[in-house]
Every structure is written in C-alpha cells, then in structure tokens.
Amino acid sequence: EKEGIIFDLDGVIVDTAKYHYLAWKKLANELGFEFTQEQNELFKGVSRKCCLEILLDIGNIDASQSQFDQWMIEKNEDYLSYIEKMDASEILPDVPRVLRYFNERNVPMALGSASKNAKPILEKVGLLSYFDSIVDGNNVTKAKPDPEVFLIASKNLGVVANKCVVFEDAVAGIQAANLADMTSIGIGDPKTLREANYNFTDFTEISNEFLDSLIQ
Ligand code: B16
Ligand code: MG
Numbered sequence: 001e002k003e004g005i006i007f008d009l010d011g012v013i014v015d016t017a018k019y020h021y022l023a024w025k026k027l028a029n030e031l032g033f034e035f036t037q038e039q040n041e042l043f044k045g046v047s048r049k050c051c052l053e054i055l056l057d058i059g060n061i062d063a064s065q066s067q068f069d070q071w072m073i074e075k076n077e078d079y080l081s082y083i084e085k086m087d088a089s090e091i092l093p094d095v096p097r098v099l100r101y102f103n104e105r106n107v108p109m110a111l112g113s114a115s116k117n118a119k120p121i122l123e124k125v126g127l128l129s130y131f132d133s134i135v136d137g138n139n140v141t142k143a144k145p146d147p148e149v150f151l152i153a154s155k156n157l158g159v160v161a162n163k164c165v166v167f168e169d170a171v172a173g174i175q176a177a178n179l180a181d182m183t184s185i186g187i188g189d190p191k192t193l194r195e196a197n198y199n200f201t202d203f204t205e206i207s208n209e210f211l212d213s214l215i216q
Contacts, residue, residue, distance in 0.1 A: 003215045004159030005102050006150055006177075009113035009136075010044065011169030012187050014090050014125060016115070017044055019082035023075050024055055033059040045170030047114050047143050048072060076117075083117060086124040094203035099130045101211050108132045110153035112166065114143060133157055144172040147180035154180070165214050171195070183214065 010016045021040040028035035039058060043051045052072055056063055063071070102109055109131050111118055116137035122128040133156035135149050142148045154161045166177035169188045174196045177184035185200065186193030193199055200206050 001163050002108075002159055003163045003165065004108045004110065004154060004157040005214070006110045006112045006153045006157075006164055006166045006182070008045070008166070008168045008170070008173050009111055009115055009118050009121065012092070012167050013095050013111075013127065014086070014092060014121060016083070016121060019079055020051075022082065023079040024051065026078055027071060027075050028055060028059060031059050031061055045114055045144055045168075045172050047137060048076065048116065050143065080117065083121055083124060086121065088126050091125050091127065092202065094206070096127075098203050098206065098211065099127065101208060102215070103130055105215065107215050108157040108159060110135060110157050112149045112153045113137065114140075114149070144170065145175035145179060147176045150176055150180045150182060154182070168196070169193075 007013055010020070017040065020043060021037060024040065024043065025035045035055065035058065042054060046054070049072065052068065052075070099109065110133040111122065111131050113136045115121070118136035119128065119134055122131065122134070133153055135153045135156065139152060140149045150164065150166055151161060154164045157164070162181045164180070164182040165185060166173070166182050167185050167187055168174050168177060169186070171192060174184045174186055174193055178195060184196045185198045186196030187200055187202060190199035
C-alpha cells in the first residue's frame with residue numbers, strides 16, 4: 001500500500017507565527033494591554049477564533065458578537081498585509097529538498113493547517129504546486145488535536161491513515177496525528193513535542209535515508 005505525506009504550514013514550512021504575533025499584539029495594544037511573545041506560543045496551531053478568545057481573556061475584555069467579529073477582521077487584515085510581502089526567502093531551511101524528494105518519487109503530499117490563509121501563503125512562497133491537496137481552516141470544523149484535518153487529507157490523497165506521515169510543530173498537531181493513527185514527526189523542541197514518533201529540530205537534521213525509510 002502507498003504512503004502519503006502531510007505537512008503543517010506555520011512552523012513547518014514557513015514561520016508565519018511572527019506575523020500572527022505582530023497582528024495580535026497590535027490589536028491587544030489598541031485595546032490597551034500587552035501581548036508577549038511567550039503568550040503567542042499558546043496561539044500556535046490554534047484557530048483564529050480561539051486565539052481571539054484567549055487574547056480577550058488575557059486582556060480581561062468582554063465583547064459583543066459584532067465587536068468580536070470586527071476584531072477578527074481587523075487582525076486578519078493586518079496579518080494579510082505581512083503575508084503580501086512574503087517570498088521564497090521565508091521558506092524554512094531544507095523544506096524544498098524534502099518536498100522535491102517526495103515529489104520525485106511520486107509520493108502524494110497534502111497540507112494540513114488550521115489557517116484559512118494557507119493557499120495564498122503557499123502561492124506567495126512558490127510551493128503550492130507540490131501539494132495534491134490543501135486541507136485548511138476553510139475545510140475543517142474541529143480544531144487539532146481533533147484528527148479531522150489529517151483524516152480529510154488522507155482521504156483526499158487516497159492513502160489509508162496508517163500509511164500517512166505528518167510533520168508538525170505544535171503539540172496539538174502531534175496529538176491529532178497520533179489520534180489519526182499516523183506516523184507523527186515533531187519539528188521543533190523535542191521536549192515540547194515528546195509525544196511524536198520521531199523528533200527533529202528542523203529539516204536540516206533529516207537525512208534522505210530517513211525520508212526513504214518513511215516510504216518503504
Ligand atoms: P488564520 P498552522 C495556524 O497555522 C497558526 O499556527 C495559528 O497561530 C493561527 O491562528 C491559525 O493557523 C489560523 O490562521 O488566522 O490564517 O486562519 O500551524 O495550523 O499551519
Ligand atoms: Mg504549526
């Protein structure tokens with residue numbers, strides 16, 4: 001049976017967390033409170049709506065539904081102004097080598113991200129054509145650690161779940177991959193991502209031999 005590879009976006013392919021941070025910080029400051037880089041860690045892999053809920057909690061702010069929606073739009077517009085300026089120089093180290101490696105071997109690849117902006121970001125950095133399926137915040141109803149996003153990707157690729165390999169930088173993403181019965185590979189701090197089947201700090205640590213072992 002054939003294998004399939006699923007990549008998270010933010011923290012795996014590009015570091016968009018820094019732009020999310022700037023946009024959330026701007027909103028927090030406008031609302032009169034501070035938002036630290038440390039607090040931004042809690043936002044990784046979390047949907048836009050949940051992020052705003054956490055942010056308003058931090059600032060102790062009650063919002064009406066219409067205010068809440070307005071702030072969601074404001075944050076996203078600010079975020080998109082950063083995305084607009086992205087190019088291939090923002091791809092994380094050795095990601096293109098890994099994508100090419102699987103592409104040359106005809107291993108199907110999908111994106112499994114919580115972001116509703118996944119497609120424009122991949123387009124901006126020139127990697128969209130590598131993916132056979134994009135599953136993102138527009139296609140899922142349940143957030144990671146729910147395995148929904150990865151199960152849809154597996155279905156779209158036509159690859160059974162236990163033959164899928166997931167690259168993730170967030171704890172909730174590793175848990176989602178494990179719940180989906182997929183091979184989970186943590187990209188980032190191995191202590192934080194200790195639930196992963198394999199751990200690497202970044203893609204430069206991953207040899208072609210290891211990639212090969214994933215598709216045997
Ligand atoms: P958007 P991932 C996630 O991306 C980010 O890590 C998270 O911080 C963000 O809130 C979420 O996407 C939604 O993004 O506002 O663009 O829909 O790691 O799942 O690729
Ligand atoms: Mg991520």
